[in-house]
Amino acid sequence: MATGRTHRPATRSRGIPEATVARLPLYLRALTALSERSVPTVSSEELAAAAGVNSAKLRKDFSYLGSYGTRGVGYDVEYLVYQISRELGLTQDWPVVIVGIGNLGAALANYGGFASRGFRVAALIDADPAMAGKPVAGIPVQHTDDLEKIIKDNGVSIGVIATPAGAAQQVCDRLVAAGVTSILNFAPTVLAVPDGVDVRKVDLSIELQILAFHEQRKAGEEAEALIEAEAEAAAAKETRKGPDGDVPAVMPA
Amino acid sequence: MATGRTHRPATRSRGIPEATVARLPLYLRALTALSERSVPTVSSEELAAAAGVNSAKLRKDFSYLGSYGTRGVGYDVEYLVYQISRELGLTQDWPVVIVGIGNLGAALANYGGFASRGFRVAALIDADPAMAGKPVAGIPVQHTDDLEKIIKDNGVSIGVIATPAGAAQQVCDRLVAAGVTSILNFAPTVLAVPDGVDVRKVDLSIELQILAFHEQRKAGEEAEALIEAEAEAAAAKETRKGPDGDVPAVMPA
DNA sequence: CCATCTTTGTGCATGCATTCACAAAGACAT
DNA sequence: ATGTCTTTGTGAATGCATGCACAAAGATGG
Numbered sequence: 001m002a003t004g005r006t007h008r009p010a011t012r013s014r015g016i017p018e019a020t021v022a023r024l025p026l027y028l029r030a031l032t033a034l035s036e037r038s039v040p041t042v043s044s045e046e047l048a049a050a051a052g053v054n055s056a057k058l059r060k061d062f063s064y065l066g067s068y069g070t071r072g073v074g075y076d077v078e079y080l081v082y083q084i085s086r087e088l089g090l091t092q093d094w095p096v097v098i099v100g101i102g103n104l105g106a107a108l109a110n111y112g113g114f115a116s117r118g119f120r121v122a123a124l125i126d127a128d129p130a131m132a133g134k135p136v137a138g139i140p141v142q143h144t145d146d147l148e149k150i151i152k153d154n155g156v157s158i159g160v161i162a163t164p165a166g167a168a169q170q171v172c173d174r175l176v177a178a179g180v181t182s183i184l185n186f187a188p189t190v191l192a193v194p195d196g197v198d199v200r201k202v203d204l205s206i207e208l209q210i211l212a213f214h215e216q217r218k219a220g221e222e223a224e225a226l227i228e229a230e231a232e233a234a235a236a237k238e239t240r241k242g243p244d245g246d247v248p249a250v251m252p253a
Numbered sequence: 254m255a256t257g258r259t260h261r262p263a264t265r266s267r268g269i270p271e272a273t274v275a276r277l278p279l280y281l282r283a284l285t286a287l288s289e290r291s292v293p294t295v296s297s298e299e300l301a302a303a304a305g306v307n308s309a310k311l312r313k314d315f316s317y318l319g320s321y322g323t324r325g326v327g328y329d330v331e332y333l334v335y336q337i338s339r340e341l342g343l344t345q346d347w348p349v350v351i352v353g354i355g356n357l358g359a360a361l362a363n364y365g366g367f368a369s370r371g372f373r374v375a376a377l378i379d380a381d382p383a384m385a386g387k388p389v390a391g392i393p394v395q396h397t398d399d400l401e402k403i404i405k406d407n408g409v410s411i412g413v414i415a416t417p418a419g420a421a422q423q424v425c426d427r428l429v430a431a432g433v434t435s436i437l438n439f440a441p442t443v444l445a446v447p448d449g450v451d452v453r454k455v456d457l458s459i460e461l462q463i464l465a466f467h468e469q470r471k472a473g474e475e476a477e478a479l480i481e482a483e484a485e486a487a488a489a490k491e492t493r494k495g496p497d498g499d500v501p502a503v504m505p506a
Numbered sequence: 507c508c509a510t511c512t513t514t515g516t517g518c519a520t521g522c523a524t525t526c527a528c529a530a531a532g533a534c535a536t
Numbered sequence: 537a538t539g540t541c542t543t544t545g546t547g548a549a550t551g552c553a554t555g556c557a558c559a560a561a562g563a564t565g566g
Contacts, residue, residue: 019553025462029441043513052443056516056555063515071514071561088462089469096461103363107356113441113458118465157468158461181471182464188282188366190305198467200460205366207453208349208411209278209341211435212371214451215410216342218434272523296543309525309546316545324531324544 016087020061026051027058028084034077043074085118095122095154097180099171100163101131101141104186108162109137122154127167144171151178158182165189269340273314279304280311281337287330296327338371348375348407350433352424353416354384354394357439361415362390375407380420397424404431411435418442 030050034042044062048055062068062075068083069075085091096114098105101124108114109124124136127144134141142150150156159180161168168187175183176197185191185201193199283303287295297315301308315321315328318340322328338344349367351358354377361367362377377389380397387394395403403409412433414421421440428436429450438444438454446452 017552021466022459022463024466025456025459026443028462030443044515045513050443054555056557057553059513059515060554067515069514070563072512072563074513087466089465090462092469094461094465094468103356103360107360108457110356111457113456114461117458117462119458119461158464160461182468184460184464190279190283190303192305196471198464200464202455202457202460203278203366204361204364204455205370205372206275206278207437207455208347208367208372208413209281209343209370210275211411211437211451211453212342212347213274213277213340215347215435216345218449270522297545298543307525309527310523312543312545313524320545322544323533325533325542327543 016064020064021088023051023053023057023061024084024088026053027061028081028088028090031077031081031084035081039077041070041074041076044069047075090118092118094119094158095156096120096158096160097123097125097147097150097154097156097175098160098162099125099144099147099175100161100167100187101126101136102162102164105160105162106136108160108186109139119158122156123150125150127163147171147174148178151175151180156180158184160184160186161191162186269317273317274341276304276306276310276314277337277341279306280314281334281341281343284330284334284337288334292330294323294327294329297322300328343371345371347372347411348409349373349411349413350376350378350400350403350407350409350428351413351415352378352397352400352428353414353420353440354379354389355415355417358413358415359389361413361439362392372411375409376403378403380416400424400427401431404428404433409433411437413437413439414444415439 027047030047031042033050034047044055044059048058051058059069062080065083065087068080082091096119098108098121101109105124105126109121114121121137121139124139124141125144125147126132126141129143131141132143151159157180159175159182161171161175161183163171165187168185168189169191172183172185172191172193176193181196182198183191183193183200185199186203188203188205191199191201280300283300284295286303287300297308297312301311304311312322315333318336321333321336335344349372351361351374354362358377358379362374367374374390374392377392377394378397378400379385379394382396384394385396404412410433412428412435414424414428414436416424418440421438421442422444425436425438425444425446429446434449435451436444436446436453438452439456441456441458444452444454
């Protein structure tokens with residue numbers, strides 16, 4: 001059983017850490033902006049600031065792609081744009097379908113960020129027969145019945161699910177069966193997929209809940225700081241006089 | 254300078270790992286579904302499956318909240334729903350404003366997942382005077398000029414930015430100046446905020462780019478596997494006969 | 507051609523997250 | 537009561553990601 005798949009000839013290229021991959025689009029965006037302003041080169045420090053990351057991290061990220069920088073100068077913007085685009089697979093055309101053309105689906109169909117990055121909305125699909133034929137973002141909506149045919153005719157490998165939660169798994173199963181191997185899921189459900197299929201999820205309410213947690217923590221710490229300050233003040237009053245007296249005038253709700 | 258803030262009395266409660274916080278909403282959703290089906294208790298194994306995570310991870314996550322399970326039985330669904338809700342701060346009402354009522358902003362305003370989790374859309378704000386007064390999701394859109402007043406009158410601490418990229422930083426600055434301390438950013442920009450303000454970003458095109466990367470990698474590996482299989486077959490033919498011959502009949506596009 | 511100055515690329519240490527594996531805890535039947 | 541059986545809670549091991557700090561590389565000026 002000699003599959004030489006494990007020890008990977010040191011060609012790098014494979015083995016880019018997931019965390020790095022997730023940052024590449026960020027770098028790419030910053031670089032594209034620089035490119036539009038005709039900036040020829042950029043240092044890791046500048047680019048890191050623009051992308052909102054640590055410069056050492058950025059350099060290490062780029063080191064996984066190869067050595068594209070020049071010491072003492074920085075990185076060539078155009079070249080780096082090309083290399084990252086290539087690494088991310090954006091030099092080719094990716095037809096995607098969006099399933100579920102409600103408010104969110106329509107917003108996605110209209111979203112400019114897709115087209116500009118090599119993604120092409122090949123079709124919009126909805127289960128509502130009343131929607132069929134209606135153009136959204138200039139593309140006529142098609143009925144779910146034709147899902148399999150649409151996927152195959154267009155060679156679609158990436159699907160976006162923007163249906164209600166209840167329909168998501170079923171839609172997902174059909175997409176996968178029809179040949180889709182990457183899914184971006186906006187429905188608030190955990191999708192079960194076979195091995196070899198990638199799912200990424202975007203959950204609007206989860207993000208808000210995480211913010212609420214931190215918001216609450218902040219409020220709690222404020223209150224706590226107040227209590228602590230009071231305790232300290234009391235202790236100070238007890239043991240000696242009471243000099244350090246700028247207690248925050250914040251009242252916990 | 255005696256701020257006893259560092260060594261935290263072992264009350265736990267503080268010091269919940271970020272990764273755990275990010276999963277709590279996931280558990281909460283699964284638990285809510287169980288609660289609706291009147292399931293009284295659930296084991297870590299079952300719940301983990303429903304939430305799509307490893308059961309050991311789930312137990313460790315819960316251990317940060319305290320010991321809410323019963324050995325041999327599992328977790329009380331209702332109780333756990335309450336504890337997680339409380340920990341996330343969802344037992345209180347969080348008024349949020351959405352700035353930028355384009356396709357996406359409207360979709361967010363209509364999104365049901367907010368209201369159901371303690372979030373209340375307090376106001377919709379847009380820079381376009383033509384939008385002012387128009388109801389979206391039953392809420393009249395207000396003009397950006399009144400942003401500060403709206404924030405203060407409603408005691409808003411969470412803001413959602415769904416504007417074009419160009420306007421995002423400016424809107425962000427105004428939100429923060431008006432007292433917002435948590436921001437959910439849908440605009441494809443890196444926002445600069447002062448310390449103490451939390452920002453989470455949701456970037457639709459980044460998610461697609463990550464999928465494209467993996468998609469490309471899959472395609473590459475298929476091709477590679479084919480080449481490898483060919484090489485192996487050739488080698489086999491050379492050194493001995495050629496017995497193990499199920500070469501995948503897949504053709505790289 | 508040499509010296510200096512900038513900036514990359516990376517070894518190393520640290521910290522966080524995940525997963526395993528198992529002892530302790532409790533339910534439940536007998 | 538006692539024993540069995542299930543399931544939690546957590547120590548310990550491993551792996552991944554981050555960030556520091558510095559040597560090597562190259563540009564640039566004299």
